[in-house]
Amino acid sequence: MSLKSKSISSKSNLNEDERLKKISPLRVLLNRPELGALGGSILVFIFFGIVAGDTGMFSAYGMLNFLDVSANLGIIAIAAAMLMIGGEFDLSIGSMIGFAGICIAIPAIYWGWPLWMSIVFAFAMAVLVGYFNGIMVVKTGLPSFIVTLAMLFILRGLTLAITRLITGRTQVPGLRVLIEDDPLAWLFATDTFKWLFTWLGSLKLIELRTDGTPLATGIPPSVIWFIALTLFATWILMKTRYGNWIFASGGDKVGATNVGVPVGRVKISLFIGTAVASTIFACIQVLDAGSADTMRGTLKELEAIAAAVVGGCLLTGGYGSAIGAAFGAIIFGTVSMGIFYTDVDTDWFKVFLGAMMLIAVVFNNYIRKKVTESK
């Protein structure tokens, strides 16, 4: 026995030498899925720092502006990223946003429900929609692309039809007055750290209105949700058993099932996750605008997937990170707002979005090959 193990260990020493040569610290860093998006974000900030540094983009007000846009996209991008790591897509995110919006507005305005009840109702509907998406994909084995594409049309159609049937219009205004004193709505409609901005304003460190109050009044709720969800998703993915199951379900469905991972349950819960994230998005936007619009969230599903892909998620599943998706959302949010501060025509934003995605996919593909290459 001792002889045997000796011969094996001498072989492994040899392997160790090979590995030492192969894996440099740079390669280790390159293997992190979020690296591309982090680097991209830094480049974007440097670019706008040079081009638009003196335009007010980086004033408190300007920064909150593009952070708000990034955060809104980030909330759905993180959920989309987790689902993608789990090996599936959700194209119904955008439609779910519109649907959740009217689920809040119609009961609150037309049926006289308290606002908190309509918010709970919207989340309950989200769980149902997510569960339905998940169970369809898991039970039929159909690609989630098709199932959720169908859901995209169904939800958008339902949203339009129901709203017009009940209200005769496509918009439901009048929510703003209901926010005050509501026990739940403040979660999605309160600016935080107001004291900080008042203080900064009193020191004349940030821009003031003519009446002396600061132009930027506080951190918008989207940003708080965004940060909280990024941390929560990262904790789940890296630090919990369920997180390992998400990677396993996306990496190899059959293998994961064979070693006892409840792949079906994991996927269904991730579909519920994207629908719930869409509803958080809807709550924030509807309460901020004071009205629900049937077309709200159109094309958001593609932006969320784009942010997740730029953030390092593989289209084939099993690899990616929530932090990466968060940076992906920051890149898109910053550029979409930042472009207003430059001389560049805003029409070019979509060109940038597409080019960015292409680069990200090529880069991700290269990384995956490196990671799975056997020695």
Next chain:
Amino acid sequence: MSDYLVQFNNISKFFGKVIALKDVTMRLKKGEIMCLLGDNGAGKSTLIKTLAGVHKPDEGEIIFEDNKIVFDSPKDALDIGIGTVYQDLALVPLMSVTRNFFMGREPQKGIPFLKTFDVEKANKIAADRMGQIGIDVRDPSQAVGTMSGGERQCLAISRAIYFGAKVLVLDEPTSALGVHQASMVLKYIVKAASEGLAVILITHNVHHAYPVGNSFTVLNRGKSMGTFQKKDISREKLLSMMAGGEELDKLEVELQEMDRIHNKN
């Protein structure tokens, strides 16, 4: 109590009109390596899936430690101690050694509802276990995709043993490997058996099976052609018992015939 750790008695499995398995019997003692030999289509895969609890046998019984057992799912088989390592190994190349090792059975720590995956403990166990078979995993967070085929096979076997397998069912563990890698895996299988596990080694490669096996069961077209102790059968005999053997004999005769005719001309 009988001598056998596990017995598969007269197992039959039908898919519609197709008889996939008919009256297959295998009995294993602790520490025994039984090689299950058969050509493609002999019914090896169906038999493995029946052992692993994926299929329910239509006839016959499974007796484990003198108790009659019925598996409702692969999990039942795992729970009583039949660990199956499939050909695809159930490893995710993009995931780390540790995350693969504990996939589906992650150790946890912390308070209820806020339990976390105990990564440090998992890393330590995975590195330890791999070290025991002589695979030095310097960094257990490295992706499995960077390991060689033999190392991956050993990782999958080691995982099955760590999670309490008493009977190890190995599906073609050496088929995709080179000579050196295959011998590394076979060595590990012998070591596992010497520690008291019963091993069912499924293969179509007699040259890999013969040196390590204690007994040999040959499967042909869904039927067992019998179980033979090593002392009772030679490698050549075994080879010719597999359908491939007969075919090859015929082929040899034909070739000789052709040669003869060719030389005459």
